[in-house]
Amino acid sequence: MLPTSPSRRHLLRAGPLLAALLLAVRDARAVDPASQLIGCDQANTLVTITASSHLDPSCTWTRGVEIVASDVVLDCQGAHIVTADRRFGIHVVTPADVDMSNVTIRNCYVEGFLNDVRVERDGARDLAAGVEYDHHLSDVTIEDSTFVNSRGVGVYVDAYVTGVTLRNLHVESAGSTGIYLEHGSRDNVVDGNEIVNNGFKENSPSGQFFTLGSATFWFWGTGREGLAVDGSRDNTITNNHFSGNSAGGIFLYKNCGEFVHSKPGSWFERRYGANGNLIEGNTFTGGDNGVWVAARQSENTFPMDCSDPQYLPGFSLDHASDNQVRGNVFQDVTWGVRVEDDRTVVADNQFLGSDAGHQAILVGTHQRTTALGQPVDGTVITGNQTAITGNDDPYRWIYGQTGTTFAGNQSHGRPVGFCEGVEPHRNPFVFVVAVVPATPPDPPDVDPPVIAPPAPLPPCPLACGSGGAVVQPRIALRRLGAPAGDELLDFRGRVGVPSPFSPPLDPVATGVGVLVRDAAGAAVVDVMVPGGPFDPATRNGWTATRSGTAWRYLHRGPNPPGGITAVDVSDLSKKTPGLVKFRVKGTGLAAAPSELPLSALLVLDPPTAETGQCGAATFTDARHACTARGDAVQCR
Numbered sequence: 001m002l003p004t005s006p007s008r009r010h011l012l013r014a015g016p017l018l019a020a021l022l023l024a025v026r027d028a029r030a031v032d033p034a035s036q037l038i039g040c041d042q043a044n045t046l047v048t049i050t051a052s053s054h055l056d057p058s059c060t061w062t063r064g065v066e067i068v069a070s071d072v073v074l075d076c077q078g079a080h081i082v083t084a085d086r087r088f089g090i091h092v093v094t095p096a097d098v099d100m101s102n103v104t105i106r107n108c109y110v111e112g113f114l115n116d117v118r119v120e121r122d123g124a125r126d127l128a129a130g131v132e133y134d135h136h137l138s139d140v141t142i143e144d145s146t147f148v149n150s151r152g153v154g155v156y157v158d159a160y161v162t163g164v165t166l167r168n169l170h171v172e173s174a175g176s177t178g179i180y181l182e183h184g185s186r187d188n189v190v191d192g193n194e195i196v197n198n199g200f201k202e203n204s205p206s207g208q209f210f211t212l213g214s215a216t217f218w219f220w221g222t223g224r225e226g227l228a229v230d231g232s233r234d235n236t237i238t239n240n241h242f243s244g245n246s247a248g249g250i251f252l253y254k255n256c257g258e259f260v261h262s263k264p265g266s267w268f269e270r271r272y273g274a275n276g277n278l279i280e281g282n283t284f285t286g287g288d289n290g291v292w293v294a295a296r297q298s299e300n301t302f303p304m305d306c307s308d309p310q311y312l313p314g315f316s317l318d319h320a321s322d323n324q325v326r327g328n329v330f331q332d333v334t335w336g337v338r339v340e341d342d343r344t345v346v347a348d349n350q351f352l353g354s355d356a357g358h359q360a361i362l363v364g365t366h367q368r369t370t371a372l373g374q375p376v377d378g379t380v381i382t383g384n385q386t387a388i389t390g391n392d393d394p395y396r397w398i399y400g401q402t403g404t405t406f407a408g409n410q411s412h413g414r415p416v417g418f419c420e421g422v423e424p425h426r427n428p429f430v431f432v433v434a435v436v437p438a439t440p441p442d443p444p445d446v447d448p449p450v451i452a453p454p455a456p457l458p459p460c461p462l463a464c465g466s467g468g469a470v471v472q473p474r475i476a477l478r479r480l481g482a483p484a485g486d487e488l489l490d491f492r493g494r495v496g497v498p499s500p501f502s503p504p505l506d507p508v509a510t511g512v513g514v515l516v517r518d519a520a521g522a523a524v525v526d527v528m529v530p531g532g533p534f535d536p537a538t539r540n541g542w543t544a545t546r547s548g549t550a551w552r553y554l555h556r557g558p559n560p561p562g563g564i565t566a567v568d569v570s571d572l573s574k575k576t577p578g579l580v581k582f583r584v585k586g587t588g589l590a591a592a593p594s595e596l597p598l599s600a601l602l603v604l605d606p607p608t609a610e611t612g613q614c615g616a617a618t619f620t621d622a623r624h625a626c627t628a629r630g631d632a633v634q635c636r
Helices: 006-012 016-022 364-374
Strands: 036-038 047-049 053-055 065-067 072-075 080-082 086-096 100-106 107-111 115-122 138-148 155-157 164-173 178-181 189-191 194-196 208-212 215-222 225-229 234-239 241-243 248-253 278-280 283-286 289-293 324-326 330-331 335-339 345-346 352-354 359-363 380-382 385-388 395-397 405-407 432-437 468-478 488-496 514-518 523-529 540-544 551-557 564-571 579-587 599-605 612-620 626-629 632-635
Touching: 036 468, 053 364, 065 072, 086 100, 086 107, 086 138, 107 115, 107 335, 115 138, 155 164, 234 352, 241 248, 488 514, 488 599, 514 564, 514 579
Parallel strands: 036 053, 047 065, 053 072, 065 086, 072 100, 080 107, 086 115, 100 138, 107 138, 115 155, 138 164, 155 178, 164 189, 164 194, 178 225, 189 234, 194 241, 225 248, 234 278, 241 283, 248 289, 278 324, 283 330, 289 335, 324 345, 330 352, 335 359, 345 380, 352 385, 359 395, 380 405, 468 612
Antiparallel strands: 208 215, 215 432, 468 488, 468 632, 488 579, 514 523, 514 599, 540 551, 551 564, 564 579, 599 612, 626 632
C-alpha cells in the first residue's frame, strides 16, 4: 500500500505523472499467494476477473478490466490501463438481481476511458420503488490509485450501489465530474483523495453546440464540479483536497429526472434527495463554489427536460437536506458554503482569502422562497472562523431564512453577526453561462461572456441583539428647521456590557456605531464611526488615555462621517464592572424626525455586537419620553 502520510498528498498534488511514479515505487505489498497473475498476452483484450488477480505492470492494458464476482482483489501493481475510445477502464458490475460484495482494487493507473472506473448494478435504474435494495452491490474498496483524463466522469458509483470506499486516489482532468455518486447510492466513503482540475469538457467553459427542438445554439457553460452527490445519501466525505475543478468542489443535489421526453431510453425515476451526508476535514482551494447544498434549487433546468413537477417554468424543487459541513478549510473560494435546502449544519470551518468580495457562508434560495414562500429553514451555523482580507462580515443570507441557529462565529478573531447579502450571479439556465444562435460547424464569431467577480459588500447594518439598555439616556436635536445641514446632535448615557470585556474594549481598533431612528423607522443618524488613531495632519481619529480606560474621537476636518464630530467613551468598571459612559456629538442629520419618540443604539463592537458590547436607548415610558419644542427635540 502507498503510504498515506502528508508527504504523499503533497507529492500527488504535483500531477498524475508523479502520482504514477509513486505507484511504481510504492512500498511493496505482498500479493496474496492465491492471486493469479494476468500476463501481458492479455493486455489488448478485455480482461474478465472472477478471482483475486494482479496485473503484469510491464505492459499497457488497452481494453480495460471487468470484475464480476465477490471476494476479489485486483492489484494492478502500478500497471497502466490506457485507451482513447473504450467505455470503462475498470468495471465492477453485477446484474441488479445478483448480490456481489467484498471487492478491492488497488495500485492502478487508468487513463482515457469514458469512465476510468464504474461500479454498477446492471439494470438497477429500472428497479421499482421499495425493492431497490433487496439485492446489493456493496463493500467495494478502490484505493491507492490514479485516474486521469477520462472523457466523462472519472470514478462513477452508479445507482443503488452501497458501501463503496474511495481512498487515497488521485482524480484529475476528468472531462466531467471527477467523482460521481449517482442517485440512490448510499453509505459510501470518500476519504483522503486528490480531486483536481476536473470538469472542463462537459458543459465546457470554452463553448459547444446544443440542439433544442429544430434550433441549434452555441453555449458557454460552467463545466462540472469535483464531486457530485446526486440523490446519494448518508455518505462520509472526509480529508479530501479539491482544487482547480471547473464549477467548484462538492455539489449536492437531486437530478430532476432529465430527458424524460427527449431521451426516454436514458431516463429513470429519481426518488431520493442528497440527504444526510457528512463533509468533514476537507480542503478547498480556489474556484467559485466550495460546497453547494441543493445546487439546483434556484437554477432553471428547462433544457434538461425534467420529469419532476415544476412550480414555475423551468424550476423544480431540489432536495439536499440534513447535511453536515464540518471542520473544512476553504482557501480563496468565492462562496465557501452555499445552503439552499433545510437543516444543514455548517460548523467549525475555516475560510481564508485575500479578496474582499468573497463570502464564507451564504444561506437562502430565490425561487422557492419567492414563489412558494418556503425560505431555507433550520440551518445551524456555529463555530466557524474567517480571515478574508477586507471582509469583516462574511456570513450572509438572501431572500430570507427561518429557524437559523447562528452562534460562536468569528471573523478576524472577533465575534460577528449574520445579515443580508447579495445573490451570486445566476446563469440563464443550469450549466449555461450564455447562449447564442449558431450554425455548425463553425462557432459564433462573438467574444465569450465575462462574468465580473462579486464586489465587496457593505458591512452588516448596525444592530444590538444581545446588549443592554442605556441608563439615563439623553438625545438632543437642535436647529431642525431651515436651512438643512446645520442640525446638532447630542446623544449620551451609560450602558452595562458583559464584564470582563471579551474581546477588550478598543474603539481605536473597532470604531463605534451610532443609530438613531424615529417612530416611523426612518434613520435620523446611521453611521459607522471608523477606528484609527488620531492623525494630526487631517485632525481626525481616536486618542486613548495611558490607562486605556477612556477614548475620544475627534473629526475637525471637512465631511465628518455621518456628521459625527466627537465621541467620548469611558470605562467605569472600577466603580461598576462593565459600565461604560459615552457621549456622541454631531452636525447634520440623515433625515429630520417625522414621528416621536426616538430610539437609538450605541454599538461599541460594530456592526452587530455579538459580544454584547452595545446599548439601546428607548423613550416609551413615563420616565423616558421625547418632546418637541420649536426647532428642537429633547428625549430624556
